[in-house]
Each structure stands twice: as structure tokens, then as C-alpha cells.
Amino acid sequence: MTRPIRFNRPSIEGHELDYIRAAVEGGHTSSSGPFGSKVAALLREFHGAADVLLTTSCTDALEMSAMMLDLGPGDVVVVPSFTFVSTALAFARQGATLRFCDIEPLTLGLDPVRLEELMDERVKAVVTVHYAGVGSDLIGIQAVLERWPRAELIEDNAHGLFGRYRGRPLGSFGRFSTLSFHETKNFICGEGGALVVNRASDVDRAHVLLDKGTDRRAFLLGQVDKYSWRDIGSSFGLSDVLASYLWGQLEQRDRILARRREVFERYQAALEPHAAELGFRLPVVPGDREQAYHMFYVLLRDRQQRDAVLTYMSERQVQATFHYVPLHSSEAGGRFTDRPADCPVTERVSDTLLRLPFYNDLDGETAEVVIRTFLDAVRASERR
Ligand SMILES: *Cc1c(COP(=O)(O)O)cnc(C)c1O
16 A cells, blocks of 8 residues: 555556557547447436437536526526536526525435525526435425426436436436546546436437537438538537547446445445544435445534644545535635525535545555544544
């Protein structure tokens, strides 16, 4: 075991390098190539989706969902404050107004009770994040949306690929859902993402938006005899070089998930006996959800303790980190919203959450050092 113990360490899991070579030698290195088709088919089947389009990032896929819904000035989108910037940015970029919703304290997902308070007829979309790959309260959120039928659900599922809620895949509930294959996620290709299209009538237009606003796909399928500019769009498609890397990863999905699960369970088993005594809280996965093992976090007593633990661990070269700076408190968040946010749970979690190093091949010896250093850090912070 070598120090520093890094927070994240991308790994080669199977035939990624062979496939990258094959993609380059095969000559189709732009988007919609042979490896991209395999990845899209696998993801389509898993989600039971109408289609899955590979994009250069999850941010792009979120932008596409905003474009698909024709969101713009006058429209409101509800997003969690406790999330990565992209969840909000993609909608602000389309000119929509944001409203920041608080999370519920158990799973750190969007709180349906707080969501209801933010709804009115201007709300056109609600974005939920399945934090840490644990499903947010989809039944509760859907119940709110049934009362506001003009608002569409979008799942930012950057953490939760292959997770489930009551047996059903995360990412299959919203009109759209989005995935990330950024190097910090469970399945990676450097930078990459996907738009999961759950409604058949959205498929054709989604391909036009992906392909610079042209009907090139219909042309390639022989549906039109020349292709031309039809709509808004951009160059959102993922290179087949990156899709080949991603295919190498997804082929090993069971192995990757099993290894991440092992890391999670090792941390959980070692920390659980100390939680009550030392006053920290571990992740909760409700019995009706299968998580995707994206991360392991701990909630500490207050910000002072959390920051002291982070410093202690960092001095011993164990890279832990925090998550997220609440978006409603950010400079841009304030600029794009139409009302002051009330997100006390987000603020408390943001102050007290600490993420431990987490990657596929984090072995038992390394985990032991992380656990020991963390417990020592908490005890040291108690003595101050
Ligand atoms: C990583 C992440 C994103 C952005 O993903 P990119 O592929 O880097 O654009 C969006 N939302 C959440 C919740 C994320 O964790």
C-alpha cells in the first residue's frame, strides 16, 4: 500500500485498451459507431428505454433534455440545491429560472414535501438526483407531479447506473434521465454521458438535436433522401474511441459493481460499531432500493468537526473530501433563481458530509488504513 491513498483511482477492468485500438483501426472514430451501438443497446435494454443516446458528458445530456422540453425564459425548473453544478447549469443555460429544493435527511434525495411547496403552473421540469446511487423518493415525487401534469420529471442519474427502486431501474422513471461516464464515476471513459429517452415520441427529435440539428440519422436509415438542417441542436455525440473504452468497462459491470460493493461493505462493517459512540452517521439504503455503490460517506457532528477530520486525514495522506457547496448559496445560483431558497437539510449535510476514498480496486489493507485514520481523526477532534 502506498501513500497518498487517493480519493479516486480509475482502473482498467477488461479489454478497454484492445477495444480502443480496434476502434481506431476500424476507421469509425466519430459518434454513432459500432462500439457506441453496443453500449446504447445494453443501456436501452437495461432501462427498457425507447432509446439511449451517447453524449460527450452528463452535462450535455442534461442540456439536451432542456432543449427537448423547449425550456426557456418564463419557465421554472426545480432542482436540488445539494447536487453538482451541471444539474442546474444545463437549465439556466436555456434561459429557464431555477428553484432550489431541499433534500430529505435519510437518502439525501429530493424531498417530495418540500417539492410540493415549490410547485406552481410555471414549473415545467423537476430534476431529481439519486445521490450516491441510492434512489430518491420516486413514488413521492411522482405523486407530486401527478398534481402538476405540466411538469416533467428528469432524473440526473450520474451516480446510479444499475441501481433500482422497487425493482425498477433508476433512470427509467423520468421522461428523460442522464448518465455520466466521467473518470470519477462508476463506469468511465474519461469524459462521456448518455441521454436515456423513455418516451418513443421523443426519439427522432433527440437524434436531430444530437446531430447538429440535422436529420442525418433519418438519412442514414434511408428514411429521407438527403439530410438538412431541421432544428436546434449541437455536436453532442460521443466519439467511438471513447465508446470503445466504455464498452470495455460495461462488459465488466458485474465485476465492477461487486468490487465497489465489497469496498462499501468493508467500510460499513468497520464503522458501524463506532457510530453511536463517536456520534457520526452512515449512509442509509431503504429496503426497497438497490444502490449502485457510487461512494461511501459519513455525516459528522458539525462543520468544525468535519473540517478537522478532513485536515487530520489529509496530513496523513489519506484523501477524503466533502460534497457539495449548496447551489442556492453560490453566486450563479442566486442569479438564476426567482426566490430565496430554504434548504436547511442541504446546508447541514453540506457542512457535515465527508467522503472516504472509494474506487474499484481499493483493497482490504488500504481500507483498514482509511478506517483507522478516520477513527483516530474523529477521536482527536473529540478531545479538542
Ligand atoms: C458528475 C455529475 C454530473 C456531470 O457529469 P459530466 O459527465 O461530468 O458532465 C452531473 N450531475 C451529477 C449528480 C454528477 O455527479
